Amino acid sequence: MFSQLKKITRALRVPTQEERELAYLNNSVDRIDLEYRQRQIDRGLFRNY
Known part of the structure; x- marks a missing residue:
């Protein structure tokens, strides 16, 4: 039961x-x-404001 949960x-x-x-x-x-993706992350691609 708990494993399914x-x-x-x-x-x-x-x-x-x-x-x-x-x-x-x-x-x-x-x-x-x-490197491009790292720059995108540094610029705030995944930040929640």
């Missing part, structure tokens, strides 16, 4: 800002794309 809560959990940033960086294709 844990699975449901994990599936509905909203990723944190750091998790979203890391996933965005991990999807980069090459070094240039990675």
Whole structure:
């Protein structure tokens, strides 16, 4: 019973800002794309105002 509840809560959990940033960086294709994505994050792509 509790294991099913844990699975449901994990599936509905909203990723944190750091998790979203890391996933965005991990999807980069090459070094240039990675540097571009890092600059985007530094400029506030994932910031919530």
